[in-house]
Amino acid sequence: MWTSLKRLYHKMGSPKWFYEISTRWSPWFLLVGSALMLTGVVWGLAFAPADYLQGNSFRIIYIHVPASLLSQSAYIMMAAAGLVGLVWKMKMSFVVAKVIAPIGASLAIMSLLTGAIWGKPTWGTWWVWDARLTSMLILLFLYFGVIAIYNAIENEEMANKAAGILAIVGSINIPIIKYSVEWWNTLHQPATITMTKKPTMAPEMFIPLLLTIIGFYCWFAVWVFARTRNELLWRERRTKWVKNLVINAPTNSGAHQ
Amino acid sequence: MALEYLPDTDLSSKPLLCARGLYCERDDRVLFKDLNFDLSSGQIVRLAGPNGAGKSSLMRILLGLSASYEGALYWHEQDMARALYDFRSDLLYIGHDVGVKSNLTPEENLAWSCPNVTKQDIYGALKRVGLSGFEDLLTHGLSAGQQRRVALARLFLSSKELENKSLWILDEPFTAIDKHGVADLEQVIVNHAQQGGLVILTTHHDLSVPVKTIMLGQTQKASL
């Protein structure tokens, strides 16, 4: 048991193994994710009933909520990957952490934008200093910080370590930030404008939401795999397996691919 | 990568600092590879090579300030990572940037970098480097050479009785120093080696004493 775990760990640390396995899995994630998303979105947009309070604007939920959830869990994943990299000196893990940062940031932006747009018809304003909004904004800043570190440090190894430290410190603070923002808001905020509490949703509204959430996670995997493979190619450009792979790769003129 | 050895001055003693298979690459250019050496006490070792050969890089690797290398380092035959405390206790390093605060006086600078010595010792050392009378001026009001002399005064403080640093790593210690000063410094370095210290230095000056040379090669393209 222990030895097989160890073997798995070493395998995961191997770029070539990761490259191959992710190449094999990506299409499946893509397929499943796209199917789920298609079903969920069509169902949510066209078939689910309108909310009796918010009318049709509630259909934004099917992208807003998955993006919000995923951007938060992506940060945790990134910090965890950074921790593994720092503690066990596993380079693969650093690659994954690096690759998650821009994806997570894009999802945080998606959450903020869809939320802001949703706010206009429901709250009558694009932006309020609500607890959730504020903490999502701060999460975006945390992502920006990590990305900025990667951009600012040229030496890759150093950049990975520095970003790892920042991500970990940030993740320790996420619950504190969230708690403080929520607490702050309940103190000041007139209760008129708060985000709807977890609704006891009708199943025909809830199931598509579930589908899109799972679909987003699948897509997320595809994106992480694709970016990781690119990073690996460049890092391992001197190795034989990459050279072979690149020789066989179509050049820019390749009309067939 | 050529490695020139002067015969070891003291073959009987165990080596202080060993390097095995050092490899360093910068911007796709291999600075050195498969570098092996054993340095023992009593030696003066010069890292030589043209500008950009990798002398300072090698020094930073030895110091543990740089992580961009492969290979193994041993201090007193112990793995460097485990001997770090001992290594650093024994170490005196003066780099391209000498770590002298321009807003402190020479005396204050030394009081910080050599915390175990007395004020009298510091005045003595400053006198030795020709800075008597300048002890209480702010360092930024000194000339280029005088500023470097403040840092070099540490060499006069690190003798056996005072700071007891046996390993000196000096990156171009003679920069901006006048003739007379260079001769003085060479003398200190020789004395230190004779008292059982190990000195690793780089310089583009000609040294008037015989030293062991580690030659770092011309630039090469990386090819794995």
Place this chain on the structure above:
Amino acid sequence: MALEYLPDTDLSSKPLLCARGLYCERDDRVLFKDLNFDLSSGQIVRLAGPNGAGKSSLMRILLGLSASYEGALYWHEQDMARALYDFRSDLLYIGHDVGVKSNLTPEENLAWSCPNVTKQDIYGALKRVGLSGFEDLLTHGLSAGQQRRVALARLFLSSKELENKSLWILDEPFTAIDKHGVADLEQVIVNHAQQGGLVILTTHHDLSVPVKTIMLGQTQKASL
């Protein structure tokens, strides 16, 4: 204060730069007083003296960067204050701090400091100082000597045809430069003088060419 003259190489020509009765005092210490000299084109002039003698101070006075002096300066027999534009048009100065931006590439650095030359000239000059292949790396990633070489490349660009700077003032140009580089530089300096330029420099190295020396004295207490 001792003033040693080599016989002027070209007595017929009018002097380019004259100093009359220069006096400079720092922290109650007279660096030099009653300093007079006439420098003409074709000369290589070395300001000599130990660390803290006042070589850099004198240079900054000549450059008009320092106001803490007494005496008069003439450029082409005109009062310096009135000849300032001509003087500066003819001037190339490289000081202790070389004015190379670490966040620019060598090429970009030269493009700024020598705006009248072509990209090709710059590449040529960088090649001359041994930096071909490094043109597009940021300067802070270069070694200590290579960074100084970026500044020194200006010497190769200031020849008659290109920037046409006849007066070179160089404060320890050989700092951090390897043997080979020093020889190269000396050659450029000699060439410049032979083509009618005037070079004023300081260095603690031994020069292999004969030069006129202005000796700045040992430190003295001011006594008025």
Place this chain on the structure above:
Amino acid sequence: MFFDSFSSFIEMGGHGLYVWACYGLAAIIVAVNFISPVLTRKKVIKDIQRQNRREQN
């Protein structure tokens, strides 16, 4: 189908602009996430090929 006509589907009871803007923006961000690694991959492969060629010379 919840809506009785295509135009009412587009209109979304007056909220069409908001809903479609959201889905549009989301589509853009998703598309970027899908496309950018593909472009990067092409560039990386080209760079490696160029480097290999340089080293063969």
Place this chain on the structure above:
Amino acid sequence: MNGSMKALFKRDMLLAFRSRGDLLNPLMFFLMVASLFPLAVSPDPLFLGQIAPGVIWVGALLATLLSLDLLFKSDFEDGSLEQMLLMPQPTLLMVIVKVLVHWLVAGLPLAFIAPLLGLMLGLPSGGFAPLMATLLLATPILSLLGAIGAGLTVGLRKGGMLMPLLILPLYIPVLIFASSAVQAGVLGNSYVGHMAFLGAYLALTLVVAPVATASALRISIAR
């Protein structure tokens, strides 16, 4: 603009874009100030809207002030400033080029991002036009006046934050007129008078500041 000045302009823009951090520095600071206030004061949009003109303008002023530190400092430290002062061209030209770059990099972007801050702070809609207008007109003043302070303090070892002390008094008219222009806009009043004052102040500083900065630099370098 002759060759040297063009080269200097290019160099400084290049440097600004290369160290992107410095470029975004004032902008980031500006954004930060605006997002901290709701957290510290109150999230109520109506209340925030009242203080928005003042907060935004104080933010802009502080952001510019902080970025001024870099105007001559790195050039002083690595010897480039000496080189510039030794150019045959008048120092005045050099100062103008550097101030121009500073404004393009640190001042102008403030004007463009200000509407976003207005949104976040619930600025009433009448305030947006005067906010942008005052920023466009008055950020050059901030750069110009700031350059004098930067020139006087460059290379000072004991000087640290001397600069605010020197130039803040000169900034205060700008702050008063600009923020009350925005407030006038919010209330629907005319703010032509304010703009005229700012324009006149700009004309004055355009004449005085570069000369003063050039002499300040000569003094600083001779130290």
Place this chain on the structure above:
Amino acid sequence: MNGSMKALFKRDMLLAFRSRGDLLNPLMFFLMVASLFPLAVSPDPLFLGQIAPGVIWVGALLATLLSLDLLFKSDFEDGSLEQMLLMPQPTLLMVIVKVLVHWLVAGLPLAFIAPLLGLMLGLPSGGFAPLMATLLLATPILSLLGAIGAGLTVGLRKGGMLMPLLILPLYIPVLIFASSAVQAGVLGNSYVGHMAFLGAYLALTLVVAPVATASALRISIAR
């Protein structure tokens, strides 16, 4: 504290007092923010009193943030930081000493000058006690967390003002709890809970920050 650390402490205090500008830097900034607001927002003391807790705390936060830039920078530039990392003593100790000095020089004085700002901004009398209390308790947090950012960005050429981006999110809990403690004080409510939270946050950062900073410095120097 052993010999080296004592010497380091002495050196850093000496440096702080020698370049008095840097020492007064945060204090000046703090004062500036407080004196600009009445000009920019409204001179009405009642209105100002409402925003005073927030303004003062935002000022304190920004002031600390700006002073952090200097924590390791000059030591990095002249090679002293290398020397410190080469000392046999654990880097952790060195970090603690430097953070301590930073707090003594840049944080603590804020607490003592804050009442003056309270007066200038018309802070109701109930706010003074919690203002000082929160500043005393929370400025160490700012120094500690800030050190992480300073350690990560020291020596970065592209980094400029990266730091705010990195650590401001971490400062936000402090800002929220501290400013609402003051507000609670103004309203005559208890602010024990706020203080307890700040105390807990201080404990956490005391554990985490020095370790993180030490590793950050090792990474920065190895670049």
